[in-house]
Amino acid sequence: MAPLLKALWLLLLLQPAALVPIKPEADDEQARDLSSPELLPLARFALDTYNYGRAAGMRAELGAIRGSARRAGRGSLFSLQATMEEPPCNDPLVCPFPVTKKTMLCSFEVLAELGKHALLWRDCGPLNAKEYRNETQRSFLPMLDKDPLPQGFSVKMAALFKDFMTAYNKTYKSREEAQWRFTIFARNMIRAQKIQALDRGTAQYGITKFSDLTEKEFQTVFLNPLLEKEPGRQMRLAKSINDPAPPEWDWRKKGAVTKVKDQGMCGSCWAFSVTGNVEGQWFLKRGTLLSLSEQELLDCDKMDKACMGGLPSSAYTAIKNLGGLETEDDYSYQGHVQACNFSAQMAKVYINDSVQLSRNENKLAAWLAQKGPISVAINAFGMQFYRHGIAHPLRPLCSRWFIDHAVLLVGYGNRSNIPYWAIKNSWGTDWGEEGYYYLHRGSGACGVNTMASSAVVD
Incomplete structure (x- = not known):
C-alpha cells in the first residue's frame, strides 16, 4: 500500500x-x-x-x-x-x-x-540549485506526492472503491490494474472534495462512473480539445429576440428534446450537441421529433475529427453539404469511425444554414424560449465528479478560455433562488441528474455563453 x-x-x-x-x-x-x-x-x-x-x-x-x-x-x-x-x-x-x-x-x-x-x-x-525543479502543470493536482496519509484512510477508501465497482459493474484485467485503479479512485475522491469545497452553488461532487480514470484519460476520451484550439467557421449572427425571456423554460416538457444519449469512449460530444440542436429545430418547424444520427457525422464529416473532437460550426456545414441527417434507427451509433454510409435518399432532416448567438445570457434565454434548444460549448471543470445540483465553480477555476466540451441548452429556471441552465449531456443517464447538468446562469459560468449556436431550418 x-x-x-x-x-x-x-x-x-x-x-x-x-x-x-x-x-x-x-x-x-x-x-x-x-x-x-x-x-x-x-x-x-x-x-x-x-x-x-x-x-x-x-x-x-x-x-x-x-x-x-x-x-x-x-x-x-x-x-x-x-x-x-x-x-x-x-x-x-x-x-x-x-x-x-x-x-x-x-x-x-x-x-x-x-x-x-x-x-x-x-x-x-x-535554493542553491542552478535550475529549479519546475513542478507547474496544467492539472488539477499539485506537486510533491511523497507524503503519508492519516492512518486508516486507505481502509475507508477501499470500502468506497468496492461499492463503486459494484454500482458501476467495474472489472479489471489483473490485480495490478485493480490496484492502480484503486489508487486513481482514491486520488479522485480527495480531488472531488476540494472541488466541492470551492463550489459556490448547490452542486454535489463525488463518486461517478468516471472515478477510476485519471484526469488525462478523462480529457482524452470524453472531452474535445479542438474547441479550445480552433476558432471554427465564422457564422452570421442571429437576429436578437426583442421580447424579454420568460421566468423559466424547459423544452423537455414541450416535446422538443430526445432522450439522453451516450457518446461512449469517443470524443464526439460535438456531434451530439449539434444533432440535439437540429432535432429541436426540426421539431419546432415540422412538429415531429426525430432522434438523429451522430454516427453519420463521425463517418462523413471530413472537416471534423470524429472521436478526436470537432466543432459545431463545421458540423452544420457538413450536414448542409451532405444533404441532411439520417435517423438514429437508420444510421445507428457505434462510437468509432466507419466508412461513410450516408444516403441522401435516407435523410429525414435537412438544414438551410447556421447562426451564432449572442453572448448576453438574457438574450440567450429569450432566444431559447422562442427558437429552441441551443448548442453550446463549456469548460468541463468538475464534471468528471458531478452528481447533482447547480454547479457554480469559482470563475478562475472554470475559465472561458479553456472550453473543452459541447452540450445542449434545453431550458433554464431557478432553484432556491439560484438561476440555472438545464444542460443535456451525452454521457448516458447514469451520470449527473439522469444525464443532465445544471450550471449557474447569469455569470458566464464555465464559458457557457461563449460558443452558442443553432442550425436554421426554413
Whole structure:
C-alpha cells in the first residue's frame, strides 16, 4: 500500500487546470508589494499545503517571505516567494528531497475569493540549485506526492472503491490494474472534495462512473480539445429576440428534446450537441421529433475529427453539404469511425444554414424560449465528479478560455433562488441528474455563453 499512501495526499490541494498563472483583467489594479505582516497569513496557508500529511518532525519551516497582490475578479491574487527550511530526512517515501537539511525556494500563486483560498500554482526547488525543479502543470493536482496519509484512510477508501465497482459493474484485467485503479479512485475522491469545497452553488461532487480514470484519460476520451484550439467557421449572427425571456423554460416538457444519449469512449460530444440542436429545430418547424444520427457525422464529416473532437460550426456545414441527417434507427451509433454510409435518399432532416448567438445570457434565454434548444460549448471543470445540483465553480477555476466540451441548452429556471441552465449531456443517464447538468446562469459560468449556436431550418 506504500505507493498508494505516498500518492493520495497530493489531491487535497487543488491546482486548477485553467490557471497557469492568471493574468489580471483589464480593469484590475496594478500589483502592489505587501509587508511581511500582510503576507504572513497567506504564507502560512502555503506552508500548510506544502506540509500537508507530513509526520511531526518532517515538516518544513517558513523562512523569509515577500510578495505582492492584485485584484482578480471579486477577489485578490497573491504572488509569494518564500524560503522553506527542510528538515533532515533520508526516507524517499516521506521526503521529496531525501537529503540532509536544506533550504527550498518556493513561488506560490494564491487566489483569495469569497473568504476562501485556492493554491493555483507552485514552483519549488533547492535554493542553491542552478535550475529549479519546475513542478507547474496544467492539472488539477499539485506537486510533491511523497507524503503519508492519516492512518486508516486507505481502509475507508477501499470500502468506497468496492461499492463503486459494484454500482458501476467495474472489472479489471489483473490485480495490478485493480490496484492502480484503486489508487486513481482514491486520488479522485480527495480531488472531488476540494472541488466541492470551492463550489459556490448547490452542486454535489463525488463518486461517478468516471472515478477510476485519471484526469488525462478523462480529457482524452470524453472531452474535445479542438474547441479550445480552433476558432471554427465564422457564422452570421442571429437576429436578437426583442421580447424579454420568460421566468423559466424547459423544452423537455414541450416535446422538443430526445432522450439522453451516450457518446461512449469517443470524443464526439460535438456531434451530439449539434444533432440535439437540429432535432429541436426540426421539431419546432415540422412538429415531429426525430432522434438523429451522430454516427453519420463521425463517418462523413471530413472537416471534423470524429472521436478526436470537432466543432459545431463545421458540423452544420457538413450536414448542409451532405444533404441532411439520417435517423438514429437508420444510421445507428457505434462510437468509432466507419466508412461513410450516408444516403441522401435516407435523410429525414435537412438544414438551410447556421447562426451564432449572442453572448448576453438574457438574450440567450429569450432566444431559447422562442427558437429552441441551443448548442453550446463549456469548460468541463468538475464534471468528471458531478452528481447533482447547480454547479457554480469559482470563475478562475472554470475559465472561458479553456472550453473543452459541447452540450445542449434545453431550458433554464431557478432553484432556491439560484438561476440555472438545464444542460443535456451525452454521457448516458447514469451520470449527473439522469444525464443532465445544471450550471449557474447569469455569470458566464464555465464559458457557457461563449460558443452558442443553432442550425436554421426554413
